[in-house]
Amino acid sequence: MSEAPITILVIDDEMLARESLASCLEEQGYCVLQASDGSQGLELLYRHRPTLVFTDLRMPVMSGFEVVERLTQELPEVPIIAMSGVGNFGEAIRAMHLGAWGYITKPIMNLDEIGITIARVLERARLVRENLEYRQRLEHLVEERTRQLRQSEQRFYQFFLKHDDAIILCRVPDLVILDANPAASKLFGFPCQEILARKLPLFFATAERPDLIAGLARLTGESFFLREHLEAKDRAGTELVVSLKAWSITIGNETVLYCSLRNATEKIMLEKRLQDSQTRLIQAHKLASIGMLASGIAHEINNPNNLIAFNTDLLAEVWRDSLPVLAGHAGTHPGFTLGGLPFGEVPVTTDRLFKGLVDGSRRIDAIVGQLKQYARPGGTGAEGCDVNRAVTSAVTLLDHQIKRITDRFELKLSPDLPPVRGFPQQIEQVLINLISNALQALPGRERGIVVSTARDEERGGGTIMVADEGVGMSRETLARLTEPFFSTRHESGGTGLGLSISDSILREHGGALCFESEEGKGTRAIIHLPPCVVPGQGAIP
Structure with a gap:
């Protein structure tokens, strides 16, 4: 039902x-x-x-x-x-x-x-x-004990032995353990007989003991001691987070402490995952804001660049028209110079300068175009992505940083790659992050980076590999790379979110991100992207 x-x-x-x-x-x-x-x-x-x-x-x-x-x-x-x-x-x-x-x-x-x-x-x-019901059941048990001592003791021990929570009875005031149920033995990894005669605080971390001892010592009457998160260790040395609730009860003529313990380790992990998800959401909002800012900056750069391009063409025409006049003047005035250059060198030099202005303006225009494309938000569904174009766009955006850090950057683009499933802007975001990490791993300009693309013959779609000749990573670091907030560069401003977000983006695209690395021998980051699927037609070959 x-x-x-x-x-x-x-x-x-x-x-x-x-x-x-x-x-x-x-x-x-x-x-x-x-x-x-x-x-x-x-x-x-x-x-x-x-x-x-x-x-x-x-x-x-x-x-x-x-x-x-x-x-x-x-x-x-x-x-x-x-x-x-x-x-x-x-x-x-x-x-x-x-x-x-x-x-x-x-x-x-x-x-x-x-x-x-x-x-x-x-x-x-x-x-x-549950806590309320638990307290009510216990109060009922105490009432029964006052009416029929033997019957209440039998019921109490049935409850005591079968309860899922660990229950420990302690003597006051020295907190020596008088009895423990099987759940307590399971929680701490000790046989029940080894738990007896030990003192309760010894199961907890040294820093927790003073507060624990002081709190339990103050228990009187109906008062109770409650701590949600106490650090403890089991017999094997595994760290635990335990919640503890304790109060005084009377068994026969003796007052003892009834301590109920629950393993809260898994609950703490779930809460941490929730906090990580919330932090990722905040980071995503920040990235969206940065994208809007980048788009605005690109627009502002575009206007003066158009002016440079237009004026350069006009100045070149003016120069070509004035060149015969200047040549005639130079013929009658030996030693004639322009800008400190002999006139014989001026035409070639000036042509090179004009060409440099034109090339520079086109380069600015290309970078602005890539920046605006990168900042544009993706759609609501998966779309086809040109792998080589995404790689080229990411490299164009990072061109200045690449030339500043290494003399050996190589781009190997495989021709005739099939379109893959995903948003181009998000794939570019992942590539920018991976290439930036590779650049930061290089110990000197003589070390290189190779970014290559290939068809994924086994799974279909395409692969992108970013291979660097950097310092490499240990197995421990490699195993934690995509954990949120894990970073080896916290002191230099690393947030530990870049690879985590990149891994999430690729998994949402149905792809995967894996790493191969060895200390002192560099790192390879490999992206697997699934083929683009057209409804009713299947994957595009």
Whole structure:
């Protein structure tokens, strides 16, 4: 029998935003209720008791702040996610202080953020319910103990032995372990008999022990000690992150500490992944802003460059028309010079200068064109990409940096490559990042870089290889290259996001990025791109 769909209440006075969020949630399988203000939202909430509430903070009749405050007081178990415009962090902090469980900004640009936020909030609600149920069961157990000591002890030990959480009973005040359930043995890797007679703080990191000992020593009556993240180690020396909740109970005539422990290592890793995703999103926004800035700069450069090109042609015509007059003058005035040059050298020199101006202007125009193409955002679907053109564009953009760092840069483009699936601008972004990394790895100008393309005979599509004669990398570094925030150049401004973003771009294109390297022998970065597929026709040969 399938579970009933989760019901979510959306409160927002902006109809378009409200209906857009409701449509998104319904597509994800949720049952959605809508309200246009806080008062109407509370009526629906009391009538239908939804699982989760999204509320805008700025609304007429009753604001979202009032909704959060009312629900926190009257239905604290119902999770609330506040919504407000980008930049209103003060409102977010106020809403969280009033009791909101989460916060998202409007307009909502990333639908994955909604799903992640909902999952996190529902998981927290589940843990709150579990904790409440757990506390209620334990209180019931204590009440039973006061009525029938033997029966309550039997029930307690059934609960104690079979519980999924690690449970340890400690003597006070020395914190010597009196008993431990099988889950505790599994958590720390010790047989139950080896756990007994040890002191509880010894399982935790040295830095954690003073606070742990002091907190447990203060437990009296109904008070409890709670720490979400405590560093510990198991028998094999593996580092753990453990949550601990402890309180005093009475067994027979003895007061002991009941310590419930849960392995939070996986939860911490999931939270870190969420933070990494949020940081990637921020980085993507920064890159978009840089793209807009680059496009604006390219436009501003284009105008004076057009003036240079036009004036150069006009000056060349003027020079050609004046050359016979100057030659006649030079014939009657031996030793005649222009700009410090004997007149006999002037025509050849001037032609070279005019040609240099024309070539320089064309070069500026080509670079501006590539920059504007690179800054232009991609479309909504995969499109065909010319591998050689993408490589040439990336090299053109990096031409100045290449000539500044190495005397040996080689480009090997294989002819007749099939188009590959992907956005040209994003492929160029990956190539710029890989070539820049290769340049930074060179110890001197005499070391070289080779960028080559080839047809991927095994998988179809094409490959691009960036091979450098740099310092290379160790196996440990190579294994972590695409991890977010991992960088060997943090001290010189590296963010550790370039290769992570490049790897994500290629995976989204259905491609792959792999590295081969050895310390002192350089590195090869290899891009595999799938063939472009035309609907109804298959891959383009």
